[in-house]
Amino acid sequence: MTTTDSTTTDSAGTTRKHTALPKARILVEALPWLTRHHGKTVVIKFGGNAMVDEELKAAFAQDVVFLHHAGLRPVVVHGGGPQISAQLDRLGLESEFKAGLRVTTPEAMEVVRMVLAGQVQRELVGLLNEHGPLAVGLTGEDAHTMTAVKRYADIDGERVDIGRVGEITDIDTGAVQALLDNGRIPVVSSIARSADDGHVYNVNADTAAAALAAALGAETLMVLTDVEGLYEDWPHSDEVISRLTASELEALLPDLASGMVPKMEGCLHAVRNGVTTARVIDGRVQHSILLEIFTDEGIGTMVVPDEAATGTEGKRS
Numbered sequence: 001m002t003t004t005d006s007t008t009t010d011s012a013g014t015t016r017k018h019t020a021l022p023k024a025r026i027l028v029e030a031l032p033w034l035t036r037h038h039g040k041t042v043v044i045k046f047g048g049n050a051m052v053d054e055e056l057k058a059a060f061a062q063d064v065v066f067l068h069h070a071g072l073r074p075v076v077v078h079g080g081g082p083q084i085s086a087q088l089d090r091l092g093l094e095s096e097f098k099a100g101l102r103v104t105t106p107e108a109m110e111v112v113r114m115v116l117a118g119q120v121q122r123e124l125v126g127l128l129n130e131h132g133p134l135a136v137g138l139t140g141e142d143a144h145t146m147t148a149v150k151r152y153a154d155i156d157g158e159r160v161d162i163g164r165v166g167e168i169t170d171i172d173t174g175a176v177q178a179l180l181d182n183g184r185i186p187v188v189s190s191i192a193r194s195a196d197d198g199h200v201y202n203v204n205a206d207t208a209a210a211a212l213a214a215a216l217g218a219e220t221l222m223v224l225t226d227v228e229g230l231y232e233d234w235p236h237s238d239e240v241i242s243r244l245t246a247s248e249l250e251a252l253l254p255d256l257a258s259g260m261v262p263k264m265e266g267c268l269h270a271v272r273n274g275v276t277t278a279r280v281i282d283g284r285v286q287h288s289i290l291l292e293i294f295t296d297e298g299i300g301t302m303v304v305p306d307e308a309a310t311g312t313e314g315k316r317s
């Protein structure tokens with residue numbers, strides 16, 4: 001019997017086409033990645049800007065459910081900046097950002113909570129649950145998952161009050177771990193309980209995802225956004241940095257512009273606190289999560305700990 005790419009010739013010389021063989025090959029090619037990632041926790045941050053297209057949202061849900069069925073433990077942390085701004089606008093309230101963080105008045109905080117927990121999170125949970133009874137939504141307030149204190153913006157060395165914006169001081173992973181152990185997919189909104197005054201805080205979703213990834217001892221933090229990755233010389237060139245170490249990233253941080261700052265700070269925090277790789281990938285590409293996890297055509301930017309710089313850990317292949 002001889003075998004060619006997609007046909008098999010039996011001893012009688014008849015040729016049977018195995019049209020399904022390429023599909024089997026694709027599955028087999030994923031085997032090393034399936035083995036490597038089996039049982040590992042992956043925190044995926046889904047940004048508000050990557051969330052505006054219906055097909056992309058559906059493909060995102062398929063990818064996350066695929067990871068779950070492939071034996072990984074995905075946790076979704078979602079943003080919703082554009083959705084919050086749209087709702088504030090509808091209510092005649094202004095959106096103002098300082099150092100990349102929303103100036104959050106008590107009135108705006110109500111809108112942030114309503115949009116993140118009541119709209120964006122519900123929608124993601126619904127899309128995931130089209131595939132089975134998998135997703136459970138919670139916010140950082142639930143079961144003390146995220147506790148924060150007031151955060152100030154640093155503008156040219158000056159401490160600026162930006163309202164009810166929080167800096168995470170504590171993560172209790174109990175509820176998220178229990179959901180994972182129960183075969184569920186936690187979907188977490190980036191709102192934290194306050195450690196000091198009984199109210200809640202608005203936390204940047206990149207920061208929340210990174211803190212949760214570190215606290216969970218996740219293998220991977222994956223940040224989906226609306227660009228290909230970290231551009232080397234943004235906005236002058238679209239050359240993407242494909243891989244960098246924690247120290248290399250630390251040196252770049254002071255030069256980064258607003259949108260990328262919390263993402264790359266989050267990646268740095270994650271890899272400095274036990275996460276094996278942190279990646280910023282293009283959420284506009286359908287199935288970008290599967291491409292990143294199960295193929296060697298990794299897309300976007302990967303950050304690895306310094307000690308992985310010379311080893312094979314975190315290599316693209």
Ligand SMILES: Nc1ncnc2c1ncn2[C@@H]1O[C@H](COP(=O)(O)OP(=O)(O)O)[C@@H](O)[C@H]1O
Pocket residue numbers: 046047048049050079081224225226227229230231232233234256257258259260
């Ligand atoms: N060096 C850089 N590389 C890529 N994008 C950058 C860079 N610096 C700033 N940006 C901006 O950051 C944006 C992504 O951040 P953001 O708008 O907060 O996205 P998200 O809603 O996904 O969190 C990009 O659309 C781009 O305009």
Ligand SMILES: CC(=O)N[C@@H](CCC(=O)OP(=O)(O)O)C(=O)O
Pocket residue numbers: 046047048049078079080081082084100101102112165166190202203204205206
């Ligand atoms: C403090 C702060 O800025 N919080 C963000 C929370 C949502 C978020 O981070 O959404 P994206 O990931 O879509 O940007 C905000 O209010 O817009």
